[in-house]
Amino acid sequence: MSVGTMIGDLIRSLFKKPVTELYPYVKTEVPSRLRGKLVWDPAQCAGCQLCIKDCPSNAIELIVIDKVNKRFVMRYHADRCTYCAQCVQSCRFKCMGMSSEDWEMAATQKQPFEVYYGKEEDIALFMEQAAKPGTEEPCKE
Numbered sequence: 001m002s003v004g005t006m007i008g009d010l011i012r013s014l015f016k017k018p019v020t021e022l023y024p025y026v027k028t029e030v031p032s033r034l035r036g037k038l039v040w041d042p043a044q045c046a047g048c049q050l051c052i053k054d055c056p057s058n059a060i061e062l063i064v065i066d067k068v069n070k071r072f073v074m075r076y077h078a079d080r081c082t083y084c085a086q087c088v089q090s091c092r093f094k095c096m097g098m099s100s101e102d103w104e105m106a107a108t109q110k111q112p113f114e115v116y117y118g119k120e121e122d123i124a125l126f127m128e129q130a131a132k133p134g135t136e137e138p139c140k141e
């Protein structure tokens with residue numbers, strides 16, 4: 001590129017609207033089919049684990065609290081997820097989805113990328129068991 005062309009571009013750009021956006025201060029509307037954070041409905045889950053087997057990034061785990069009564073906790077590693085939606089496709093019970101609203105997940109700590117889904121009491125029970133010293137995660141399948 002010649003110096004003349006560069007100067008021409010420079011002058012033209014002074015009078016053009018910026019193509020960049022002032023994110024995060026100004027947010028554009030995202031497409032309704034955007035694949036954001038995984039969402040999971042424990043009420044429909046049969047515990048079949050197909051979603052886990054089909055996940056290419058090992059990003060989801062199913063913790064079984066009580067198989068007979070279908071009490072499960074799902075641990076989602078958002079930092080491993082490739083947002084491919086394979087798990088959503090694989091679930092025959094339509095328990096899974098990808099949020100088009102919850103997609104801003106930048107963080108300076110690792111902790112927000114480990115997400116637990118399930119009933120509050122089941123998550124609390126699992127956390128309590130996991131916190132016991134020398135205890136492996138007993139109910140993880």
Ligand code: SF4
Nearest residue numbers: 045046048049051091
């Ligand atoms: S595929 Fe669906 S029903 Fe099976 S374990 Fe995953 S979320 Fe539950």
Ligand code: SF4
Nearest residue numbers: 055081082084085087
């Ligand atoms: S969206 Fe893809 S990578 Fe993420 S949990 Fe589902 S199957 Fe795994």
